[in-house]
Amino acid sequence: MDLGLQGKTAIVTGGASGIGAAVVHLLQQEQARPVVWDLQPADPGTSSNNVARLSVDVGDEESVQQAWRQTVSEYGPAEILVHCAAVGSGYLGFPWHNVPTSAWHRVLQVNILGMTNVATVVGRAMASSQHGAMVFLASVAGQIGSQTDPPYSASKAANINFAQCLARDLAPCGVRVNTVCPGMVRTPLNQSVWRAWADQNPQEKLTYDEWADRKIQQLVPLGRWQKAEDIASAIVFLCSDRASEITGQTLNVDGGFVMHS
Numbered sequence: 001m002d003l004g005l006q007g008k009t010a011i012v013t014g015g016a017s018g019i020g021a022a023v024v025h026l027l028q029q030e031q032a033r034p035v036v037w038d039l040q041p042a043d044p045g046t047s048s049n050n051v052a053r054l055s056v057d058v059g060d061e062e063s064v065q066q067a068w069r070q071t072v073s074e075y076g077p078a079e080i081l082v083h084c085a086a087v088g089s090g091y092l093g094f095p096w097h098n099v100p101t102s103a104w105h106r107v108l109q110v111n112i113l114g115m116t117n118v119a120t121v122v123g124r125a126m127a128s129s130q131h132g133a134m135v136f137l138a139s140v141a142g143q144i145g146s147q148t149d150p151p152y153s154a155s156k157a158a159n160i161n162f163a164q165c166l167a168r169d170l171a172p173c174g175v176r177v178n179t180v181c182p183g184m185v186r187t188p189l190n191q192s193v194w195r196a197w198a199d200q201n202p203q204e205k206l207t208y209d210e211w212a213d214r215k216i217q218q219l220v221p222l223g224r225w226q227k228a229e230d231i232a233s234a235i236v237f238l239c240s241d242r243a244s245e246i247t248g249q250t251l252n253v254d255g256g257f258v259m260h261s
Contacts, residue, residue: 003240006031010239011071011078013058013118014085015051016042018187019137022232023082024051030236035071035078037064037118038085058085058114059106068121080239081122081134086111086155092196093150104151111155112162119166127173133239134170134177136163137231138250140258143181148193156181160250167248176247178238182231183254184216221256 010027014020015036021043027034028051036042037056052075056067071078087110091099115136126132141148142156160179167177184190194208206214216225234253237243252258 001242003030003236003242005080005236005240008032008079009071009075009077010034010080010082011037011118011122012082012084013037013056013114014083014137016040016053018084019182019185019228019231019235020082020084022228023084023235026229026232026236027080027239030240032080033075035075037067058083058118059109061113061117064114064117064121068125072125077125077129078122079126079132081118081126081132082137082235082239083115083118083134084137085114085118086137086152088149088192089151090192090196091149092193092200093147094200096147096150098200099150107151107155111152112158115159115162119162123166123170123175126175127170130174132170132175133243134163134166134175135235135238136177136179137235138163138179138181140181140183140252140254143250143252143258149196163250164248171247176238176243178243178246178248179250180231180235180238181250181252181254181258183226183252183257184212184220185226185228185231186212187228219257220254224255226253226255 010032012020012024012034015024016038024034034051036053054067057063089103089107093099138159139156141153142160146153163177163179194211231253
């Protein structure tokens with residue numbers, strides 16, 4: 001299926017690893033022109049090593065503005081934005097006061113204000129050109145009041161809500177905005193949750209794989225982890241002309257973990 005993405009410039013924040021890197025790979029397969037915005041170097045062996053890359057701190061407004069100017073100058077205006085950049089607190093919230101209030105600041109700075117910074121600079125340009133698609137990576141944690149990492153969960157709920165605000169504002173300009181919520185994906189962020197759990201439960205001594213398998217069997221109807229590529233496929237579809245009538249939606253790619261009537 002031709003998704004009509006050939007030659008389109010696509011900004012992918014957090015594109016150096018995990019789901020972001022999988023998005024970059026699929027965009028390359030569709031012959032789009034991804035530009036990675038990320039503070040971290042690309043993981044060895046990922047396609048992110050072979051694409052345009054700018055060092056960007058999404059939580060810093062000036063860094064985002066500078067990256068936008070450089071992207072437009074070198075690669076042309078972006079028709080696609082995929083925002084994957086996010087951080088967790090590094091704490092396990094069972095209960096929430098296990099997470100010190102100081103740990104909230106960086107999470108909210110990156111996950112909420114980072115989205116705001118990116119959406120503002122890219123959204124204004126897309127509104128002016130009367131064309132574009134934005135997809136924001138949230139999480140099922142933002143829909144269920146997950147105790148696993150309360151700052152992260154709260155920030156993902158904010159991402160979902162703000163994306164809906166953007167979708168309403170930008171629809172008259174022909175710009176679509178959607179959110180994709182992964183379920184259980186083996187990413188560095190998920191492994192950090194396991195480490196925090198292991199620190200609090202040293203008596204159980206479960207390996208990451210053992211902990212992960214137990215969690216999946218308890219929570220996910222399909223009984224398996226989602227892959228980064230599964231999430232990326234949904235994201236790239238929503239960026240394409242095949243999804244031209246889809247905006248303001250939240251799509252869960254989670255093996256049935258969260259079901260809506």
